[in-house]
Amino acid sequence: MLVRNILKEQKTTFSFEFFPPKTPEGWDRLFLTISDLIPLKPSWVSVTYGAGGSTREHTHNLVVRIRKETDLTVVTHLTCVEASRGDVAAILERYDSEGIHNILALRGDPPLGQREWKAGPEGFCYATDLVSFIKTRFPHMCVGVAGFPEGHPETRNRLQEIDHLKAKVDAGADYIITQLFFDNRDYYDFRERCELAGITVPIIAGIMPIISRSGMIRMAELAARARIPAPLLRSVQRASSNESVERVGIHWATEQVRDLIHNHVRGIHFYTLNNAKATLKIYEALGVADSLQLT
Numbered sequence: 001m002l003v004r005n006i007l008k009e010q011k012t013t014f015s016f017e018f019f020p021p022k023t024p025e026g027w028d029r030l031f032l033t034i035s036d037l038i039p040l041k042p043s044w045v046s047v048t049y050g051a052g053g054s055t056r057e058h059t060h061n062l063v064v065r066i067r068k069e070t071d072l073t074v075v076t077h078l079t080c081v082e083a084s085r086g087d088v089a090a091i092l093e094r095y096d097s098e099g100i101h102n103i104l105a106l107r108g109d110p111p112l113g114q115r116e117w118k119a120g121p122e123g124f125c126y127a128t129d130l131v132s133f134i135k136t137r138f139p140h141m142c143v144g145v146a147g148f149p150e151g152h153p154e155t156r157n158r159l160q161e162i163d164h165l166k167a168k169v170d171a172g173a174d175y176i177i178t179q180l181f182f183d184n185r186d187y188y189d190f191r192e193r194c195e196l197a198g199i200t201v202p203i204i205a206g207i208m209p210i211i212s213r214s215g216m217i218r219m220a221e222l223a224a225r226a227r228i229p230a231p232l233l234r235s236v237q238r239a240s241s242n243e244s245v246e247r248v249g250i251h252w253a254t255e256q257v258r259d260l261i262h263n264h265v266r267g268i269h270f271y272t273l274n275n276a277k278a279t280l281k282i283y284e285a286l287g288v289a290d291s292l293q294l295t
């Protein structure tokens with residue numbers, strides 16, 4: 001099913017993101033995670049594309065295996081990194097022939113060792129170009145794009161940044177998934193700024209619970225601007241064991257989700273890090289086992 005149709009049918013969607021594991025044991029563990037999460041009836045699941053296109057083949061294999069072995073709707077992430085238009089067309093044709101029609105279209109970050117983004121030969125400059133390309137060549141596909149409530153680090157002008165996001169939607173993007181954030185006020189303000197810019201597609205909130213101190217530090221580095229609010233930081237600092245850091249992180253994320261649902265969010269996208277525990281605990285704490293009852 002296309003995500004845009006799921007978004008029409010479900011008042012609030014709940015989606016889970018996975019990354020392609022590097023080892024056979026990792027694959028086994030991931031499929032256990034997926035079977036633990038299936039009873040939650042996610043609206044869809046998505047699979048990331050490694051930085052620099054490094055997991056291109058793994059992403060493809062994981063997406064196809066999820067589609068073959070489960071009833072889940074699956075979205076594949078795709079970036080423009082080190083790929084020509086011809087490469088991207090070949091990837092999309094392969095997905096098309098396998099019945100995979102949901103794409104999260106991203107520019108990607110510069111490859112390792114390169115500080116600034118530069119499109120490769122015959123490549124795409126921005127995600128907008130990738131969205132236009134998909135919508136022209138594969139008009140039956142559903143395309144999502146990324147949004148950044150706290151701003152994308154490369155564009156200092158926050159007004160211009162929303163113009164760039166609007167350009168992705170005007171090129172045909174069906175929905176937006178946000179970068180992770182820890183303060184819902186950032187999401188609400190972003191949603192309002194999108195509304196003011198005339199962006200009307202659903203804006204799905206990206207949530208990643210903190211489950212360890214080292215994970216929190218990595219997250220702050222990767223998600224560039226992710227601000228850790230002082231009350232959350234204080235609780236993490238106070239926690240005396242790994243287990244209590246995890247409890248703090250899951251509790252914070254649960255309260256974020258509760259508040260987002262109360263404020264009519266169109267969807268929650270869980271960055272699961274291939275781990276079921278935090279998502280299961282959040283569902284449990286919200287008092288339901290079935291995502292469709294969460295509205």
Ligand SMILES: Cc1cc2nc3c(=O)[nH]c(=O)nc-3n(C[C@H](O)[C@H](O)[C@H](O)COP(=O)(O)OP(=O)(O)OC[C@H]3O[C@@H](n4cnc5c(N)ncnc54)[C@H](O)[C@@H]3O)c2cc1C
Nearest residue numbers: 048049051077106107108126127146152154155164177179
């Ligand atoms: C939900 C989500 C999933 C992600 N999944 C992956 C993944 O699987 N693999 C991966 O490698 N990365 C992933 N990323 C990270 C993403 O690739 C990076 O954040 C990347 O730096 C930006 O990608 P984008 O699609 O937002 O790019 P763009 O929308 O192209 O924006 C990139 C920068 O260029 C600016 N810009 C856009 N258009 C113009 C223009 N016309 N002129 C000047 N500046 C412009 C934007 O303001 C922004 O600063 C994900 C991010 C999110 C939020």
